[in-house]
Amino acid sequence: MQIEELRDAVRGVVEDPGLTYRQRVQRLAGLAEEALAPPPVSEACRMALEKRVICDMYEGNAPYRPRYVLPDYARALAQGSAHLELAPARTLDEALAHLLILYSQVPSITGYPVYLGDLDALLAPYLDGVGDDELYRRLRLFWISLDRMLPDAFVHTNLGPDDSRVGRTVLRLERELLQVVPNISLRVDPERTPDDYLLDAVRTVFACGKPHFVNHPMMVGDLGTAYAAVSCYNSLRVGGGSHTLVRLNLKETVLRHVGSTADFLDATLPHYVELTAELMESRIRYLVERAGFYDHSWLVHEGLVSLDRFSAMFGVYGLAEAVDLLTEREGGSARYGHDPVANELSYRIVERVAELVAARPMPYCEGNGGRAFLHSQSGIDSDVDVTAGTRIPVGTEPPLYDHLLAVAPHHRLFAAGVSDVLAFDDTAKNNPQAVVDVIRGAFASGMRDFTFNLDSNDFIRITGYLVRKSDLAALPEHGARHGSTFLGAGSVAQSHVDRRTPKRVISLESSPRPAG
Amino acid sequence: MDGPGNRFVVFLQGCGFDCLACHNPHTIPRATPRARSITVADLVEEIRPAAPFLSGVTVSGGEATLQAPFVRALFTALRADDDLSRLTTFVDTNGSAPRAVWDDLLPVTDGVMVDLKALDPQVHTYLTGHANDLVLESIPHLARARKLHEVRLLLVPGVNDSPEQLGRTAAWLLSVDPELRVKVIGFRAHGVRAAARGWAEPTPEQREDYRALLTAAGVRDLVVV
Structure with a gap:
């Protein structure tokens, strides 16, 4: 990049009214890096x-x-951190506070952590004596903090394959808060994940397009038990x-x-x-x-x-x-x-x-x-x-x-x-069990990871991350709090990901017969 | 609409009723160019690749029980197949089958969904062209056999939705089984023949009235679509 070109680009970022302070800082850092020669490669x-x-x-x-960093948060909570001057976490409050601190210090390509840990497993040791209402209240604040402090749709947590109080509470919060962050993958093991938990997850997809569904046995076969789906998928x-x-x-x-x-x-x-x-x-x-x-x-x-x-x-x-x-x-x-x-x-x-x-x-x-x-x-x-x-x-x-x-x-x-994104029409809402059947069938057919999209909620699944249609609509005039919304706007314009062919859940229907 | 979960639905040609509100009137005659003949063995092979995605198989129509020997053979074949025996078998019916037909089907059937077009014989005759005595025998018989999955009420404003009719219908259904699952389906003009095209579709308010009335009458397991 020529120096004049660089100056113009820097000035463009500094003066862009659609960017927040932090979005400008991140883009300026990117431009500084562009000023250097890339790592050497052959002419071809x-x-x-x-x-x-x-x-x-x-x-x-x-x-x-590194582009994607997956810290062992369980180890960090158990041993504390000398660098961050944190003692081992002993209570749910300490665990949640320590995690937020850790997230702020994890590098990634986007500037925000692409992996938040497997929150159901991470928090399990801290639930003794914590009632359902208390868990809900504390996780709710934590969940709002994630979306406001880490405004990037590539920030991702994993749940499952076992049912859990934290997992259930997270799904409920997702349906209530309708946040872009965090992205969520639910690991599904046909032997361990109960239908009832999958139904809860399917109802959550109806509300906010999350989670992804992940073929746990296939992943464990390739990556071992200590794996996670991060960023998009x-x-x-x-x-x-x-x-x-x-x-x-x-x-x-x-x-x-x-x-x-x-x-x-x-x-x-x-x-x-x-x-x-x-x-x-x-x-x-x-x-x-x-x-x-x-x-x-x-x-x-x-x-x-x-x-x-x-x-x-x-x-x-x-x-x-x-x-x-x-x-x-x-x-x-x-x-x-x-x-x-x-x-x-x-x-x-x-x-x-x-x-x-x-x-x-x-x-x-x-x-x-x-x-x-x-x-x-x-x-x-x-x-x-x-x-x-x-x-x-x-x-x-x-x-x-x-x-x-x-x-x-x-x-x-x-x-x-x-991964794949299956668009379903709205009739799926009347029959969440049918969607659970599709999930189980998809994994039996060898799918690794997929999710689905319903036109009737505010979310569009772009590639693996989510944007809200309402945020896209506001983008030209007001910018966006989530950096990923800018990327989503480009993909909707260029790749028409909002035009996936919807599927009826009840397929193989040669002659629809609604009633009578 | 066709039973629990994702289902392979087989529409069997031909129906003994002649419902004004029928959405698939072309399935009423015994023969039509749009239907094809198929053997049980071939149908099982069509179901097999979809099986991992299914909760089960539903036979519908037309009126499936008019081809009861075929249905029985299909369900028997599914249950005898190692890969397919986990699929549940459901019949979607207008209920106008004699007890002997049910006794033939029930040993290989997991659930039956019955349409009750109207409790009153004269309203039933107006809507379907036929009496409802067999329907009113089938519902208790299936309930006693613990095979009655749900009863559907297709409600047409001004025809079979008066509070008085609905109240009596609910009372009768609950006398059959106090826990009975009832599904209310609002009439839709799309697809019906000319005679019913001018009928009104229930408004959202009317649907809420149906829900309130049936709930007050004691229906605990109620779905309104």
């Missing part, structure tokens, strides 16, 4: 980045904190995290390919996978070796995270367009999500990426055996004409079963996260 890699075939998610030119190891997320635009790789589908899988795709890996490696080395995050962070010194539980995320997106383009070139008309032959090609592409990523050593990624994790990346606000991750294009989604059966085979390959 630089070109691919410039053309956005690969994308560094605009994380910044000098990574000085990024699944990583607790006590670790992800240094960076770099993504590959599969559509752009096909546009740069000449030849058969077989050649694409054998040559073009491996070429761009390697360029993506090269960019990741350079960014990781800068973070670890130059910025020295893991040498200086108090989180490391106090054992709340350790480098050997970190890895990095290799993201893909634009699969739908890649499949359709390859199919067209071979004279076919099959469409991803609608034709088995197109779906079959999509599985071959993703399996090939998975194979290549699993074969590519990555430094400082001991959290995944020295390799990057695969992640189905759901897009950012600037994406145009390219579909999130491995999803089916918005507005063309087929009926429920066809939709799930098309995308589910991808899910096992994305240990670090893949």
Whole structure:
């Protein structure tokens, strides 16, 4: 960036009436980082980045904190913190206060913590003698504090798989407070999570679009029991995290390919996978070796995270367009999500990426055996004409079963996260048990993570995070308290995520018969 | 509407009633180009891939009990299948089946949802073209067998929704089973034939009146849709 250009950009931020003080500070920090040269890469890699075939998610030119950090909060509460001068927490009040303090000191790519801990499990040791009313009152203040102090929709907590008083109280508060923060994932284990708890969660989705539902046994199989879904739906190891997320635009790789589908899988795709890996490696080395995050962070010194539980995320997106383009070139008309032959090609592409990523050593990624994790990346606000991750294009989604059966085979390959958003029409509200059936069926079909959206509430699920329609409407004139609302506005404008095809819960209905 | 949870609904062609308020009048005749014949075995294979997403299977119509041997064979096949036996089996009916039909179906049926178009025979005849004596026998019979999932009342303003009629209907239903689940469905003109197209749909206020009246009459398990 030229100095004059930088000055203009800085002045633009300083004088933007739509930004709060803190939003300006964060953007100014981003601009300062942009003034530096990025970590070194080959000319081919630089070109691919410039053309956005690969994308560094605009994380910044000098990574000085990991993208996603998942501190072991249970350990912090139990041992206290020398750095923060905190004794071990002994009561619910102390636990809640200590957590808020800890959150204020956890770095991330957005400036706000992407992981709040598994609050049901974290608070369980502090509930003796705390009645339901008292728990509700204290959690209510805590919940309001989270949304006001951490105004970012990527701030995320996990519940489940077991039923709990804290979990029930949280769901009730979510329905009452209708806050953007925190994002929530409910882990579901068919053997442990009771229908009644799922019903409570489904009713909460009707009110506010939360939580996500996570396939707990699948996650434990890939990541062990100490995992969490953070930010949008990024699944990583607790006590670790992800240094960076770099993504590959599969559509752009096909546009740069000449030849058969077989050649694409054998040559073009491996070429761009390697360029993506090269960019990741350079960014990781800068973070670890130059910025020295893991040498200086108090989180490391106090054992709340350790480098050997970190890895990095290799993201893909634009699969739908890649499949359709390859199919067209071979004279076919099959469409991803609608034709088995197109779906079959999509599985071959993703399996090939998975194979290549699993074969590519990555430094400082001991959290995944020295390799990057695969992640189905759901897009950012600037994406145009390219579909999130491995999803089916918005507005063309087929009926429920066809939709799930098309995308589910991808899910096992994305240990670090893949998700879908199912839009339901309002009749779902009359039959929450039907939605519970869909959740159980989706997991039995191999889905890892998904949620659903109802048009009748104030929330839109953008990629994995939420914005309120009322906040979007107020944005042009009044700005927004949540930084993520700015991103949401871009995605609604560019990707039309507000136009997902609604599904009736009662599907396979050949002839609707409301009554009589 | 078709029973608890997410369900695979099978609409069977043909109905003995001729309801003015019927939303699927094309399912009333015994034959129509829109219906297809299918064997029990083929239908089971259509249900199988959807099974992980289902609480159960509901047969509806038309009037499912007119094809009771098929329904019995279907439900028997589901119960005998290791992968499908957890699915519950429900019948959605107008109630106009003789006791022998129920006795044939109930051993393989988990629940029955019965429409009661009207308690008064003359109102029933006006609405459906047929008497309701079989319906009034079926409801207590199913309740005694502990297979009556719910009774639905399709209410048309000015036809079968007078407080006096509703009060007597509630009293009769509660005499059958004091815990009976009652679902009130407000008439909707969409899809009905010309004769009923001019009928009024109940307003939100009228729906609230139905709820208040039936609650006051002692109905504890009440749904108004």
